[in-house]
Amino acid sequence: VQPLPLGATIGILGDGQLGRMLSQAAARLGFKVAIFGPDEDSPAAQVSAHCIVADYNDEAALKRFAELCDVISFEFENVPAACLETLIGFGARVAPGPQALKVTQDRILEKGFARAHGIGTVDYAEVSSYDDLEKAIRIIGLPALLKTRREGYDGKGQVWIRHADEARAAFDALGGKPSILEARADFVREVSVIAARGHDGAWVTYPVGENHHVQGILSTTLAPAPGAEVLMPQINQIASTVLEGLEYVGVLGIEFFVLKEGLLLLNEIAPRVHNTGHWTQDGCLCDQFEQHIRCVAGWPLGDTQAFATVEMTNLLGADILAAHRLAAEPHSRLHVYGKSIGPEGPRAGRKLGHINRLRSGYAL
C-alpha cells in the first residue's frame, strides 16, 4: 500500500466525538476529512472539510462517499458490516476491513475468536431462548451477566442475574434478543490496552490504562497504570494475536479483567479508537487518533511512549456544566465534544467531554 499523499481525503463513517477527534488528528497530518453520518451539525462534521448526511444504508450516498474518499474508516463498531461491503463494491479502500467488524460485533463470535486463539475469557454460553438461559444458568452459575449478542454499549443491553428467579425478568428486559450469558469474573482490576497495526503488519501498543466504570459507563482511566508493567508481556502477546488474527489495520482497544493471580481475561475488543485511550492525547506525542489515521493512511506508526501519567475523567451529563471551572485547573486539558445541549439541559450519562489531568511527568 502506498502512503496516502498530503491533501488526500479520509472518510469516516460515524459523526460522534470519536469521529471528531479522528478528524482533528487527520487534519494535523495534512489530510482532508469527509464525515458520513445521520446528523446535521454533528460533533465530527463541525471540524471536517466535508460531510454527507445520510443513513448507513443509503446506497446513493455511500456511492458519493466512496468517490470522494481515498480511504474510509469508521468511528464505531455498530456500523452495518454490509455498509463496508457496499463501499468496497463501489471501489473504496476500507480499513479496518469488514472481517474485524463481523467478529467484534457479535459477543459470541468475539469470545469464540479469543478462545480459538488461546486467549482467556470468562465462561459464557449462547442464549437464543428462555430455555437456553435456564440451561446456561445451570452451567455458568450465578451471579452472571446477560448481554445482547450485538450492539449494546456503556452498560446498555445488559442485565445482571443474581438469583434464579430474576432470569425471566432479565430475558424479557433484553426483549428476548439473541444473547450471551457471561460468568462474573473475580477480578482485582480492569485494564485496557490501545493497540495499532499498519498495512505492513507492524504493530504497537500503548502503556496499559486502569479503568473505573460507574453504572457500566467508563468514569476514569489512569495510564500508564501503576504496577502494570508486569502485565505488558501478556498484553503484547494477546494484542498481537488479536491484531494478526483479524488482519487488522488501525487502532483497537482491548479491555481485560486482571485476576488476583495476575492472569488476564479478555473482556471486549473495540475495533476502533476507544474511550480508554483518550489519555494518550495528553500523555503521548502520537495519540490514538493520529495513530489510527497513520495506520489507515499507510504512514509509519507513531511513538507510543508516555511522557506523563494521565488521569482521564469522562464528563457525563451535567458534569459538562463545570467546563469553565475545569478549564482553570493547572496541569490539565479539557476536551469538549460540541454536542448540542437542549433547553432541558444535558442528558444524564451522555458523554459530552473529558478532562486529562497530568499526574506526573517523566524525563524523555
Next chain:
Amino acid sequence: VQPLPLGATIGILGDGQLGRMLSQAAARLGFKVAIFGPDEDSPAAQVSAHCIVADYNDEAALKRFAELCDVISFEFENVPAACLETLIGFGARVAPGPQALKVTQDRILEKGFARAHGIGTVDYAEVSSYDDLEKAIRIIGLPALLKTRREGYDGKGQVWIRHADEARAAFDALGGKPSILEARADFVREVSVIAARGHDGAWVTYPVGENHHVQGILSTTLAPAPGAEVLMPQINQIASTVLEGLEYVGVLGIEFFVLKEGLLLLNEIAPRVHNTGHWTQDGCLCDQFEQHIRCVAGWPLGDTQAFATVEMTNLLGADILAAHRLAAEPHSRLHVYGKSIGPEGPRAGRKLGHINRLRSGYAL
C-alpha cells in the same frame, strides 16, 4: 464580560494556518468556529463549522458574519482596521480591538508606542520621500534596514542598505511607499515571548523562545530558551506594559533583540498568535491557540508552564515533501496546514507546516 457558553460561535477573520490552529483549539473547548476569508477550501475552512468566502471590504458578508458570531477575532494583523470598525458597527463583539491593530500595523506608530512607554527599540526614522531617506541615513548610519511602514512580513517589504549608493535602489525596490529606516541592532540573540491578556486584565507570559531566521523567514524556535530565565523580569515588564497600553484582549507575540549586555530592544509586536509560539502546542498543556480562544471567550487563562523543551522547525516549501519521513521521528509531532500544492510543487519559502521536536521533558 460573561464567559462565552459552550456551543457559542467564534468568528475568525483570516483563513490561513493560524486560523486553522485557532479553530481546532476552539473546537476542543466546545465552541463552533466561523471563518471569514477570501479563499474556498482554505486551511482554516477545512476544519471549521462555518465559512464565509468574501473580501474583507464586503459589507454584506461582514454583516452576515457579525450576525453569525458571538465574538470575532483575527489571525493576521493586516486585516483592515476599517473591517473591525464595520463589524463593531454591526453590533459584533471584537477582540482584540481595532486600537491594537492600528498601532501594530504601522511600524512608526509601533515604535513610537514602545518609546512612549519606556521600551527600548533600535534607532529609527520616518521615510516619506527620497530626501527623507538621505537625511535618515545621515542620522542612523549604515548598514540600516529600510522597511515599508505597513504590511510586509517574512522578510517581504524590506531591504538592507549597506552603502550610501544603494539608497536609491532600496527606495525604488519598496516602490517609494511610506517607510521606516531602522538601525542595525548589534544583537547576540533573537528571542520572543507569547503573552496573553483576558477581559479582566489578568495576563500571562509563556517561557521565552530563541529564534533563528533564514532570509527573513523564521526557521526555528527553541523554547524555553536555555539561559533566558534571567530575561523574564524584563520581558514580563515589557509584555505587561504592551498588553495594558494596547488594552489588549487575546494573545500577542513580541520579538526582541538581546544585546550583549543582556538588555532587550523590542523589534516587533504581532497582535495575534505567532509562529514563534507554535512550540507551545507540544510543550505546554494550554497552547497559544487555546489561550487566545480563552481570552476572547472570557474564559479563565490557561497554564503556561512548559513541561518540555521544544525545538520548532518550520517546514517551508519543499520541506513538506519529507512529511512522511518526518512523521517517523520519535519524540516529535508534525503539524501540516492543509494548503493545496499545485502541480508545479510547493512554492519556495511558503509556510506549509512545522514539526515540534521534544528535546527534554521535566517532572511536573
